[in-house]
Amino acid sequence: MVFDVFFLQQVINGLSIGCVYALMAIGFTLIFGVLNVVNFAHGEVYTIGAFVGLMVITAMAPPLLAVVPLVLAVGAASGVGLERIAFRPFRRFTDEASQKSRAMREATLLSSLAVSIVTREIMMHIFGGDMQGIPSGYLLQQPVAIGPIMVASGSLVIFATSAVMLGALQFLLYRTQTGLGIRAVSNNQLGARYVGINTDRTIVTTFAVGSMLGATAGILVGLYDGAISPHMGFAPGVKAFVAMVMGGLSSIPGAVACALLLGVSESIATEFLSSGWKDLITYSLLVITLVFFPQGLFGHGRERA
Amino acid sequence: MDVNVPDARLMPDTLAPPAAFSGRGRRFAWTFLLLAVAFGAVPAAIVGTGSSYLAQIAITTMIFVILSASLNHVTGTAGLLSIGHAAFYGIGAYAAALLSTKLGLPFVVTLPAAGLIAALFGFLVALPTMRLVSIYFAVATLGIGEMIYVVLLNWVDVTRGPMGIRGIPPIELFGWQADTLLSRYLAVAVIAVACVWVLHRLTHSYYGNALRALREDDQCADSMGINVERLKIESFVVATFFAGIAGALLAHTSAYIAPDNFRFMESILILAMVVVGGLGSLPGAVVGALFMIVLPEALRDIGDYRMIAVGATMFLSILLLPKGMLAEGTALGFVRRSFSRGWATIAGGTPVGWK
Numbered sequence: 324m325v326f327d328v329f330f331l332q333q334v335i336n337g338l339s340i341g342c343v344y345a346l347m348a349i350g351f352t353l354i355f356g357v358l359n360v361v362n363f364a365h366g367e368v369y370t371i372g373a374f375v376g377l378m379v380i381t382a383m384a385p386p387l388l389a390v391v392p393l394v395l396a397v398g399a400a401s402g403v404g405l406e407r408i409a410f411r412p413f414r415r416f417t418d419e420a421s422q423k424s425r426a427m428r429e430a431t432l433l434s435s436l437a438v439s440i441v442t443r444e445i446m447m448h449i450f451g452g453d454m455q456g457i458p459s460g461y462l463l464q465q466p467v468a469i470g471p472i473m474v475a476s477g478s479l480v481i482f483a484t485s486a487v488m489l490g491a492l493q494f495l496l497y498r499t500q501t502g503l504g505i506r507a508v509s510n511n512q513l514g515a516r517y518v519g520i521n522t523d524r525t526i527v528t529t530f531a532v533g534s535m536l537g538a539t540a541g542i543l544v545g546l547y548d549g550a551i552s553p554h555m556g557f558a559p560g561v562k563a564f565v566a567m568v569m570g571g572l573s574s575i576p577g578a579v580a581c582a583l584l585l586g587v588s589e590s591i592a593t594e595f596l597s598s599g600w601k602d603l604i605t606y607s608l609l610v611i612t613l614v615f616f617p618q619g620l621f622g623h624g625r626e627r628a
Numbered sequence: 629m630d631v632n633v634p635d636a637r638l639m640p641d642t643l644a645p646p647a648a649f650s651g652r653g654r655r656f657a658w659t660f661l662l663l664a665v666a667f668g669a670v671p672a673a674i675v676g677t678g679s680s681y682l683a684q685i686a687i688t689t690m691i692f693v694i695l696s697a698s699l700n701h702v703t704g705t706a707g708l709l710s711i712g713h714a715a716f717y718g719i720g721a722y723a724a725a726l727l728s729t730k731l732g733l734p735f736v737v738t739l740p741a742a743g744l745i746a747a748l749f750g751f752l753v754a755l756p757t758m759r760l761v762s763i764y765f766a767v768a769t770l771g772i773g774e775m776i777y778v779v780l781l782n783w784v785d786v787t788r789g790p791m792g793i794r795g796i797p798p799i800e801l802f803g804w805q806a807d808t809l810l811s812r813y814l815a816v817a818v819i820a821v822a823c824v825w826v827l828h829r830l831t832h833s834y835y836g837n838a839l840r841a842l843r844e845d846d847q848c849a850d851s852m853g854i855n856v857e858r859l860k861i862e863s864f865v866v867a868t869f870f871a872g873i874a875g876a877l878l879a880h881t882s883a884y885i886a887p888d889n890f891r892f893m894e895s896i897l898i899l900a901m902v903v904v905g906g907l908g909s910l911p912g913a914v915v916g917a918l919f920m921i922v923l924p925e926a927l928r929d930i931g932d933y934r935m936i937a938v939g940a941t942m943f944l945s946i947l948l949l950p951k952g953m954l955a956e957g958t959a960l961g962f963v964r965r966s967f968s969r970g971w972a973t974i975a976g977g978t979p980v981g982w983k
Binding site: 361409412413429430433434436437438440441444445448561564565568572597599600602603605606607609610613614617618619 | 703709756757759760761763764767768770771772774775778779781782892896899900903904907932933935936938939940942943946947950951
């Protein structure tokens with residue numbers, strides 16, 4: 324029987340991993356939307372979120388709910404800083420030739436990568452390269468019974484947090500002036516500037532929002548897994564990037580759907596395959612999707628540049 | 629081109645600068661200088677110091693020169709952003725290692741075979757992914773690169789997984805064994821120079837112009853009668869072929885390979901070489917490879933802070949020179965001027981070729 328209890332548990336675990344990917348993928352999608360550039364340092368924001376959470380917990384031992392706003396604030400700050408260092412300097416070339424130039428675009432992509440290398444190495448110096456344990460009082464690993472299924476409390480917290488954050492994001496994007504600005508800039512940056520939107524400020528806001536989501540994902544995973552390291556951001560970063568592209572680059576619902584799909588398929592794959600082969604599933608899904616849907620699952624057709 | 633400098637081609641003979649300073653002479657001077665460094669200064673330093681460390685860096689640099697020049701062919705010239713290049717490097721390395729350790733084939737067979745096997749994989753990858761544009765193609769190459777890495781790591785029966793393959797025989801040609809430091813370096817350097825020369829002839833030609841046209845606007849190039857699909861596939865196959873050659877050289881010079889040599893970060897390192905050197909510029913790719921290999925080694929004294937310095941230097945070089953150290957425009961201008969001057973003399977003073 325396929326739908327046994329164990330299988331259902333794996334699906335739930337997969338959904339919680341998928342939620343983490345989704346939180347990160349949204350950050351990628353938002354930033355790609357406004358700038359048309361992939362932010363390779365997004366994984367580092369996730370790591371920063373986890374480490375700041377750990378530092379606060381070990382230093383002050385606050386209640387868990389107090390950690391969240393702090394991580395959000397640090398996430399926003401690191402997003403703004405990242406934009407300032409890695410992206411703003413490249414927007415000084417505003418002429419058409421530079422904006423269309425592939426060399427310029429690839430340069431921006433690599434500048435975020437260089438910043439991420441520097442950040443990661445600095446964190447390695449401060450915290451060391453090994454795994455760091457989270458104090459056990461904060462771990463979210465207590466089993467919770469829902470009918471016959473046992474679920475880790477961390478999964479439930481991840482679901483709840485993701486739901487709240489997705490709701491807040493929808494509200495921000497569709498009910499506020501700022502969200503309207505973000506949507507306008509992603510639609511057409513030049514047009515947005517013509518109608519009087521402060522594009523620079525909108526871009527900074529987008530980075531702040533995206534990085535808040537990423538940092539939250541980091542601390543959630545830290546509490547759920549119980550161990551964090553300066554390298555932890557790499558794998559989910561790549562997976563979230565894959566989810567964004569599978570979803571069609573500009574579609575947030577698409578990115579979330581694909582992130583959940585990746586999470587669930589990974590977690591089911593561990594049941595049939597040894598864990599080493601798990602990543603093969605993710606990337607085969609990606610390649611198969613792109614072969615049949617060259618613009619991603621939810622993307623729209625190609626525009627004439 | 630600078631309008632204030634009179635073009636030597638347009639001057640009467642009496643005013644023409646001496647041959648040593650004309651375009652053709654200058655090109656020969658540059659070529660000679662580079663070859664003198666590659667085959668004179670570096671071997672002399674290796675023999676003089678007898679340091680295996682120096683030889684190892686020189687060999688690594690040469691291998692990465694091939695990698696970054698080949699990535700530049702597909703990403704810089706043809707405009708297909710590939711972030712899975714290290715996987716084809718890995719395929720070449722494993723092909724050479726397995727052919728020589730399991731089947732006992734000599735280097736003359738394993739070197740081209742590694743290139744061809746990598747190119748075959750490149751062709752199979754290119755067929756379904758060529759209709760992807762921009763970032764979609766990049767992510768597809770990322771995915772395929774990671775898939776190849778996962779296979780290398782987990783297919784233990786064939787690749788011995790994370791333990792890697794040991795005891796790969798050194799380079800030998802018809803009985804001549806490259807077993808000293810100097811001969812190993814020279815063998816790699818000769819092959820690297822040959823690869824760069826082939827890529828130079830491919831890039832700096834009408835064929836290369838067609839590739840640049842499809843990079844700038846593939847739809848427009850298509851409407852001008854350029855067979856876009858075919859050119860894209862060809863450029864990808866050529867790039868993966870040379871990546872395979874580089875892999876074979878790595879396998880035969882280091883005698884040991886493991887999957888971790890061919891991870892995603894390695895692809896990114898190669899891409900960084902191309903971008904730091906100048907996207908689309910072949911001399912830039914060579915300079916970028918030199919820079920990104922030699923810089924971390926030069927910074928060994930600062931120990932643990934080395935990677936921070938590498939990241940910071942990379943960031944600064946991109947920030948200050950976003951078009952690269954040797955930008956495409958400069959590089960192409962130089963090649964074109966020397967080409968057309970060379971041809972002008974051959975054709976009896978009539979300017980031919982590129983302007």
